[in-house]
Amino acid sequence: MAMLEIKDLEVCYGVIRAIKGISFEVNQGEVIALIGANGAGKTTILHTITGLIPAKSGSIMFEEKDLLKTPPHKIVGMGMAHVPEGRRVFQNLSVLENLKLGAYTRKDKAEISESLKMVYERFPRLEERKNQVAGTLSGGEQQMLAMGRALMSKPRIILMDEPSMGLSPLLVSEIFDIIRVISESGTTVLLVEQNAKKALSIADRAYVLETGNIKLSGKASDLINDESVRKAYLGE
Amino acid sequence: MSFLSYLVSGISLGSIYALIALGYTMVYGIAKMLNFAHGDVIMVGAYAIYTICITWGLPPLVGVLGSIVICAVLGVVIEKVAYKPLRKASSLAVLITAIGVSYLLQNAALLIFKSDTKSFTSVVNIPSLDLFDNQLHIQGETIATIVVSVIIMIALNLFINKTKPGRAMLAVSEDKGAAQLMGINVNSTISLTFLIGSALAAVAGALLCSSYPALSPTTGAMPGIKAFTAAVFGGIGSIPGAMIGGVLLGVIENLSKGYISTQFSDAIVFGVLIIILLFKPTGLLGKKINEKV
Ligand SMILES: Nc1ncnc2c1ncn2[C@@H]1O[C@H](COP(=O)(O)OP(=O)(O)O)[C@@H](O)[C@H]1O
Ligand SMILES: [Mg+2]
Numbered sequence: 001m002a003m004l005e006i007k008d009l010e011v012c013y014g015v016i017r018a019i020k021g022i023s024f025e026v027n028q029g030e031v032i033a034l035i036g037a038n039g040a041g042k043t044t045i046l047h048t049i050t051g052l053i054p055a056k057s058g059s060i061m062f063e064e065k066d067l068l069k070t071p072p073h074k075i076v077g078m079g080m081a082h083v084p085e086g087r088r089v090f091q092n093l094s095v096l097e098n099l100k101l102g103a104y105t106r107k108d109k110a111e112i113s114e115s116l117k118m119v120y121e122r123f124p125r126l127e128e129r130k131n132q133v134a135g136t137l138s139g140g141e142q143q144m145l146a147m148g149r150a151l152m153s154k155p156r157i158i159l160m161d162e163p164s165m166g167l168s169p170l171l172v173s174e175i176f177d178i179i180r181v182i183s184e185s186g187t188t189v190l191l192v193e194q195n196a197k198k199a200l201s202i203a204d205r206a207y208v209l210e211t212g213n214i215k216l217s218g219k220a221s222d223l224i225n226d227e228s229v230r231k232a233y234l235g236e
Numbered sequence: 237m238s239f240l241s242y243l244v245s246g247i248s249l250g251s252i253y254a255l256i257a258l259g260y261t262m263v264y265g266i267a268k269m270l271n272f273a274h275g276d277v278i279m280v281g282a283y284a285i286y287t288i289c290i291t292w293g294l295p296p297l298v299g300v301l302g303s304i305v306i307c308a309v310l311g312v313v314i315e316k317v318a319y320k321p322l323r324k325a326s327s328l329a330v331l332i333t334a335i336g337v338s339y340l341l342q343n344a345a346l347l348i349f350k351s352d353t354k355s356f357t358s359v360v361n362i363p364s365l366d367l368f369d370n371q372l373h374i375q376g377e378t379i380a381t382i383v384v385s386v387i388i389m390i391a392l393n394l395f396i397n398k399t400k401p402g403r404a405m406l407a408v409s410e411d412k413g414a415a416q417l418m419g420i421n422v423n424s425t426i427s428l429t430f431l432i433g434s435a436l437a438a439v440a441g442a443l444l445c446s447s448y449p450a451l452s453p454t455t456g457a458m459p460g461i462k463a464f465t466a467a468v469f470g471g472i473g474s475i476p477g478a479m480i481g482g483v484l485l486g487v488i489e490n491l492s493k494g495y496i497s498t499q500f501s502d503a504i505v506f507g508v509l510i511i512i513l514l515f516k517p518t519g520l521l522g523k524k525i526n527e528k529v
Pocket of ligand 2: 042043044085162
């Protein structure tokens with residue numbers, strides 16, 4: 001069985017159906033890209049998975065447990081971290097305090113400081129700035145902090161919502177390198193991106209979302225050569 | 237010496253405002269609402285002490301502890317019943333509800349305790365202090381108020397900055413969604429905030445009625461408004477702001493009473509607030525609200 005299995009998911013904002021009954025799955029160890037234009041419903045899907053918004057119908061099974069029946073604040077403790085769109089680091093708290101909040105549900109102090117060391121190794125800039133207030137970090141640094149904060153929960157799967165948004169091309173490459181490293185260390189990745197080219201270049205499989213429906217899916221290496229995908233999402 | 241005496245009693249009165257202002261500001265920070273019923277929780281706490289100590293004749297400590305428990309429970313219940321269902325409603329709807337809760341509490345007190353003013357007996361029994369050859373006389377209540385307030389403020393600071401639930405409160409007041417993604421239970425964190433704010437109101441009520449021993453169903457209204465002013469003065473949402481705002485307000489009020497006019501002291505207090513807000517709209521320590529991208 002897949003690690004994360006979404007079935008017939010429907011999500012509404014009032015009377016607007018944003019997600020119109022979609023199904024997809026993420027297997028252990030994969031990098032899955034969810035691509036689509038602005039407003040396609042990518043963020044809505046991630047928010048529904050981690051309980052920030054309720055679903056209308058369908059099911060979301062994570063390691064055989066139904067997330068739609070789980071109190072939202074318990075989800076991170078089950079091994080699923082979410083790096084939300086727009087980073088949403090705690091602006092008034094320091095870098096270190098943000099990272100510690102990432103480990104909020106964990107108890108073992110020694111393990112937490114081990115994770116902190118690992119995060120600092122992956123993001124040396126966060127260590128340099130550990131006492132700086134997060135609101136004063138640059139966009140790229142805030143993205144790293146949001147990712148580091150998610151890693152502090154020691155997730156088995158990590159959901160990332162447009163980590164490259166608003167970053168310079170150089171930083172985008174840096175962020176994608178880090179995503180690759182996270183994946184290689186054994187963490188499953190569900191990556192939402194508008195930057196389809198980059199996303200497809202590191203993904204194993206991908207789903208193409210269009211106004212609340214999955215329009216295409218398949219191996220990333222196939223999609224990257226697909227005529228319609230190239231036209232619509234790769235700007236060719 | 238009269239200046240020192242006005243100053244000391246101003247600090248004492250201001251500490252009470254600060255304790256109440258903390259409840260306003262913490263609740264505002266986390267629930268983004270003005271809990272106008274907060275002042276009336278003080279009154280409920282004072283009636284609780286009156287009942288326990290005077291009607292039942294139990295010792296003051298029992299009265300104070302009982303009052304803290306009653307107010308803490310009341311605060312949590314008010315949030316659950318009146319405010320939680322309105323979390324996604326307009327702020328006007330929430331404000332009107334808060335005013336409704338305020339009237340409900342006042343009228344419930346009127347029904348139970350009637351409208352006559354009860355004389356409260358002080359819960360403080362430490363001797364007063366005479367300094368400078370008996371020129372400066374400081375009441376035991378004044379000393380107790382200042383000492384208790386300082387201890388509470390230090391404890392609250394430690395709680396918020398050093399404990400996990402305290403950090404959770406800061407996280408929730410900044411971004412509920414992100415806090416939830418960290419595994420923080422947002423609902424219980426909001427409940428905890430109401431619990432702490434209302435417990436502080438109970439302490440404020442005990443101190444207030446010990447220094448100013450007249451108790452009626454509207455006892456909480458004026459200190460409530462003043463403390464709200466203090467919270468705005470210091471920068472609503474800011475905890476140190478509420479502490480500083482409260483103490484400053486008490487000092488300004490007492491000095492105006494002493495040197496200018498007893499009748500106009502309230503007008504002067506609110507006038508100072510208006511002037512401060514003209515120059516610094518976010519209050520003394522208020523932060524600019526970060527625009528979310
Ligand atoms: N809070 C909201 N209220 C109403 N409609 C929303 C809300 N959030 C998103 N939508 C709508 O849902 C659709 C999907 O949005 P979203 O999931 O943010 O797309 P994406 O992340 O792919 O850009 C859009 O049409 C958007 O306008
Ligand atoms: Mg989005």
